[in-house]
Amino acid sequence: MEASLDQKAFAAKHLPDLGYDIKDFRVYTWRLTNWMKLEKKITSPDFDCGGHKWRILLFPFGNSTSGPSGDTVSVYLDHAEPMESPEDWHAHAQFALVISNIRDHTTYAVWNSDHRFTAEQCDWGFTRFGQLHKLFNIQEGDSRPIIEEESADITVYVRVLEDSASVLRNEEKCPFLTARVVTDDTFARHEGFDLATLGEKKWPQSDLPTFCVPKQETYGTFKSRVAVHFKLPNNIVRLWVLVRRVNETVRLDTPIPENDPSLTVEAVRDMANMMRRGDLRLYFDVIMGPSRSYPPPGHIIVFLKHFDTSKQTLLGVGKVFVLCNSKVQDLHPIINERMKWTPGVPLRLYEEVKPGMITLMEPESTFAESEIQDGDIICFQVEQAEEELRDFETQGLYSNPVHFYGFLQNRVMIIFRPKLEEPDDNPEFGLVLSKKHKYDTMAQRAGEYLRHDPIKLRFTTTDAASAVPRGSVLKRSLNQSIADFMDSSYATTTVLLYEKLAVSTV
Missing domain, CATH: 3.10.20.90 (Phosphatidylinositol 3-kinase Catalytic Subunit; Chain A, domain 1)
Structure with a gap:
């Protein structure tokens, strides 16, 4: 693994700068053997970072919320002494959890996040870190599996950050907040990861409709102003909260409830952001046609991107509602109609999982089996002959979305x-x-x-x-x-x- 050669470089790559001073930094590795004989829930020995004791919390076959299959791994960073800590204890930590091959540390899977740990919420991590059968089997581009002979290293990179409470107090003095709104039009112009570039310091932010809103303004009043801005009737407008998931993607989370007239814009922001600071990020949805239930029962909302091999572009083409138990290949005719192509144009579909992880989807699998949820993004390209794709690569162009995302x-x-x-x-x-x-x-x-x-x-x-x-x-x-x-x-x-x-x- 890169960390075994240069831990600081690995941390710089996988732990983006959040703008806080770093109080302490620690790398801790825990070796596991006889994986299939492990208990359902285990913890590593304790280690110190930033004056606090931490440990790795592992569910080798997934925890109770990861689903019944047992084919997933759940991994968390856990504060090791919650019972001994005072009631107001807290620590802001940024971390990356890595599972790697014990003999070849360049074969690994990594997820990162940051969290304000408290005595009540003392662990944070990844319920679906990865599918177990993929960790046990050699994946494309690797020479050996991540978990080999039932053994693996789990490494955690922890940065304890300077307390963000002072930042929070400064912001509380400001009576306004900024709301940034993603629309279908901005999505169609966005070339990059997620629905828009939000909070990424390396590249300019997406040019989005932006509103300066009094924090105590009711959500109903704010929504009406937004509808007027876009010249649409208020009753066909629905706003969804965008949240940063633990895998560092920014995705749709939930439609904002409209049955509470006292709900404030600040309360909406705080529901979406546990740190209770920063912008309010929203998706502007337009409900076309009568609908008693929105989204329809049993459906999830999925966003689509088209990778055009000849133009070398990756752009949004809107959203669709799909039944959770329908098959991935059921999207093909919907996409062909959306793109106004001849029916039956063959397609390849990819899931935009997280930066650095774009996976080809199995056509026969259902969306539920593929772990697709509200707000996920699926990229498609027209299937072409291998000879045509090799011609693109010979010209120094990208033949599939995986390589193009790598370029981005x-x-x-x-x-x-x-x-x-x-x-x-x-x-x-x-x-x-x-x-x-x-x-x-x-x-x-x-x-x-x-x-x-x-x-x-x-x-x-x-x-x-x-x-x-x-x-x-x-x-x-x-x-x-x-x-x-x-x-x-x-x-x-x-x-x-x-x-x-x-x-x-x-």
Whole structure:
């Protein structure tokens, strides 16, 4: 696992900066053997971090809320001394839980979250960390299973953050909050993970309709203002709360109840956000046609994205209601009709599980068996011959949503500036590339922009803070990737100085 080589780099990759000072950081590993003989609920030895005792809480075959199948693993970070703690005890912790192969630590599964632990709510984690049969079997791209010979390491990365209570007190003084609204139109323009970019510090936030709302304004009054803004009758508008799930996705949670006239906007925000701070995030839904029950009984709301292989785009195409017990392949005719394609166009469907995890869906499985719930996102592409897909890959393009999502997750902005202040034909420009792109790909793209032979371009790295030359000329290497000369594993922008040469750098 990357952590065995550089724990700080692993933490930087899997624990995003939340804007708080870090009080303490600890990595703890717990080795398990004879998995199938483990008790239904077990805990690791205690360890210290930030002046508190913690432990890993494991349900090897899932806990009571994960479903009856026993084919899942539930893992949590647990405060080890809840009974000995004072009633007002709390600790804000950010953490990543990792299950890895004991012999090959590059084979692992990881989930991350943050939580304000209290004496009453002393554990937090992942009820469906992963399906057990997948952890026991070799997955595509790996050489061995995560749990091999019934053994695995469970590692927790914990950052105890400085108390957020002071942030909360400052916000309580402000009588307004900001409501940001995702609509079907903004979803159709969004290219990235989730329904919109919300709270991601690495990339600009999505341009969404935004409202400054008095915290004590009733929800009914606020909803009426929103309906007027969009020029729609109030009775066909329904607003859903968006929440950040424990797997770091931002998804639909529940429609806001409309039967309580005293419900305030602040109360709606607090229902969606346990930390009781930050923006109120909403999805603007329009109910078309008469409906006594919304959503219909037994149905869930699913959002669709289309990966267009030829255009290399990934864009939202709206939502659908599906029966929980219907099959995944039942979406095919619905999608064909939505896209106005000829009936019977073959499709491949993928679930957008979390950043870094996009999985191909089994057509014969039901949505319930696939663990699809309200607000989940399914991506589709037209099925094409393997030869056609290989042609895309030969051109340096992405042949499926898994690879394209990988590009989105690893994309960086490279700013190219002329090293020498010379003629006007040396502009400054930016290119969005992937950290995984090799030197030759970067040089090729820059050469295309400048209309200059890429092997006659020379690049010099710069200091991240000041963008002044560091004096390090990049040497062409077949194996060097953009990540190798970025200042850190989580940086998303860097500046390179370029020179147009008359001779080849090769």
